[in-house]
Amino acid sequence: MNGLATLRPVHVVGIGLHRYQFASDTPYPTLGLTALRAALADAGLSWADIGAAMIGTGALGMAAGRVMLRHMGATGIEMVQVENASASGSSAFRLACLHVASGQAEIALALGVDKHGTAQRAAEKDGLPRLSPTADSPLVEFALLARHWRDAHGLEVADMARVAVKNHGNAARNPFAQFRKPRSLEQVLASAPVAGDLTALQCCPRGEGAAAAIVASAEAIARLGLDRARAIRVTASTACSEGPVAGDAVGMVEIVRRSGLDTLRAAGIGAEELDIVELHDAFSIEEIVYAEALGLCPPGAAPGRLRDGAWEIGGACAVNPSGGLLGMGHPIGPTGIGQIVEIVRQLRGEAEGRQQPRARYAMAHMIGLGAVAVGHVLRRD
Amino acid sequence: MDLLEPRLYAPAGEADFALLRALREPGSGALTFPPSPYGCTTTGRPAEALEEVTLSGHATLLTCIAIHQPVLPGLVPPVLVARLRLAEGPVVQGLVEGLDEAALPPGTPMRAVLVPAEGGLACRFRKVAA
Numbered sequence: 263m264n265g266l267a268t269l270r271p272v273h274v275v276g277i278g279l280h281r282y283q284f285a286s287d288t289p290y291p292t293l294g295l296t297a298l299r300a301a302l303a304d305a306g307l308s309w310a311d312i313g314a315a316m317i318g319t320g321a322l323g324m325a326a327g328r329v330m331l332r333h334m335g336a337t338g339i340e341m342v343q344v345e346n347a348s349a350s351g352s353s354a355f356r357l358a359c360l361h362v363a364s365g366q367a368e369i370a371l372a373l374g375v376d377k378h379g380t381a382q383r384a385a386e387k388d389g390l391p392r393l394s395p396t397a398d399s400p401l402v403e404f405a406l407l408a409r410h411w412r413d414a415h416g417l418e419v420a421d422m423a424r425v426a427v428k429n430h431g432n433a434a435r436n437p438f439a440q441f442r443k444p445r446s447l448e449q450v451l452a453s454a455p456v457a458g459d460l461t462a463l464q465c466c467p468r469g470e471g472a473a474a475a476i477v478a479s480a481e482a483i484a485r486l487g488l489d490r491a492r493a494i495r496v497t498a499s500t501a502c503s504e505g506p507v508a509g510d511a512v513g514m515v516e517i518v519r520r521s522g523l524d525t526l527r528a529a530g531i532g533a534e535e536l537d538i539v540e541l542h543d544a545f546s547i548e549e550i551v552y553a554e555a556l557g558l559c560p561p562g563a564a565p566g567r568l569r570d571g572a573w574e575i576g577g578a579c580a581v582n583p584s585g586g587l588l589g590m591g592h593p594i595g596p597t598g599i600g601q602i603v604e605i606v607r608q609l610r611g612e613a614e615g616r617q618q619p620r621a622r623y624a625m626a627h628m629i630g631l632g633a634v635a636v637g638h639v640l641r642r643d
Numbered sequence: 644m645d646l647l648e649p650r651l652y653a654p655a656g657e658a659d660f661a662l663l664r665a666l667r668e669p670g671s672g673a674l675t676f677p678p679s680p681y682g683c684t685t686t687g688r689p690a691e692a693l694e695e696v697t698l699s700g701h702a703t704l705l706t707c708i709a710i711h712q713p714v715l716p717g718l719v720p721p722v723l724v725a726r727l728r729l730a731e732g733p734v735v736q737g738l739v740e741g742l743d744e745a746a747l748p749p750g751t752p753m754r755a756v757l758v759p760a761e762g763g764l765a766c767r768f769r770k771v772a773a
Contacts, residue, residue, distance in 0.1 A: 391648045394736040396724045406726050410706045458708030
């Protein structure tokens with residue numbers, strides 16, 4: 263079983279962020295500790311209460327967690343650094359949940375922090391030749407996918423641009439987002455062409471930032487007198503990697519379909535019960551194909567959902583109310599934990615200025631280089 | 644002129660057409676491209692158990708786009724890149740000759756060719772008659 267159903271309940275009790283921003287001289291400990299101290303204050307906990315720390319980062323290098331966390335005081339806890347491409351933060355959060363669910367810890371921290379640095383992809387060091395220099399480029403991969411979706415499914419360029427309009431609009435209402443300007447359809451379409459039909463405003467920015475989430479057992483919540491009403495239950499946590507793909511199916515879409523089904527099954531709900539989804543929209547086309555793969559609408563119906571507002575805040579299911587990777591940003595290590603932070607804020611009813619009404623179920627879903635996927639479902643009890 | 648990447652391609656002996664090099668798992672027929680010393684990407688069998696084969700270089704274009712910005716080192720825009728299904732099955736990305744994207748709809752027959760680039764001969768794909 264690739265979920266939490268057979269283990270003890272896990273709740274998110276504290277969240278914190280350092281705003282996502284363009285590259286700066288800010289040292290990463292400043293970013294990470296800002297998010298961590300905010301999460302501790304939000305939970306009403308002290309550093310000494312944390313039993314294990316999972317650090318999600320893609321570009322900082324060896325032992326970044328220890329270098330950063332020694333400024334909180336040495337408490338002797340387990341620390342693990344997690345790198346899983348775009349899903350680094352999601353994987354760190356999953357490990358923190360599993361630590362609590364399995365009884366390894368009563369309270370665990372997932373902390374994502376990154377700067378746009380010197381990280382090199384392992385695919386560039388495998389010693390194998392490539393027929394095309396574009397072979398490992400996510401930008402090119404998703405630009406090709408976008409064109410394929412146009413050719414095969416009748417998608418229009420404006421349909422993709424509407425994803426960016428929605429998510430930049432949400433980000434404009436999120437004080438932690440890297441981009442804070444609403445964009446019109448005309449502005450998105452007129453921004454610089456990058457690859458295929460993708461324009462600059464349909465591609466996520468690189469940057470830096472930090473996100474923290476603290477998870478706790480029900481026993482810890484009771485023992486420490488934490489605010490039960492603000493604790494949000496994690497009902498499913500799943501992870502997988504790419505599998506065999508039949509026929510003309512697209513591998514990076516199929517992994518999302520399988521991961522989404524697994525996550526919803528583990529949570530015991532259907533996609534129609536989701537009030538919020540935060541997903542990997544590094545490029546606008548991804549929201550369309552992944553939303554369909556996750557079952558938010560029938561195949562081919564995503565453009566209609568974008569046009570009729572079903573995925574806006576206030577619609578049937580708010581998709582990327584944080585602004586997503588396109589608007590809030592994609593600093594890599596923090597991104598998946600930032601999704602959790604947004605969802606917890608929403609499920610608590612504390613997302614001032616961008617609150618999805620009556621939200622109860624939410625999914626956070628990330629992929630990493632199209633080859634790994636991590637899904638979580640959270641629920642307001 | 645030398646081939647820029649002789650592990651991947653070789654002259655076909657006909658005009659400037661190219662053959663592609665791959666590994667084949669004898670039992671299943673599964674192809675591994677690019678050829679890898681680490682094993683078969685379908686069955687996991689070690690490279691020593693695989694046989695070297697050449698692929699025809701014939702392909703069908705699945706999708707083609709233009710790259711408009713200098714997003715990758717060594718790739719000077721504008722340039723066309725395509726996803727192609729090789730005649731023997733594997734799906735690959737390849738750079739395409741020319742800049743006429745509109746002339747390259749899905750299903751276009753393509754063939755690997757060797758063209759001068761970066762001081763050697765590089766593999767590109769060219770539209771050919773059906």
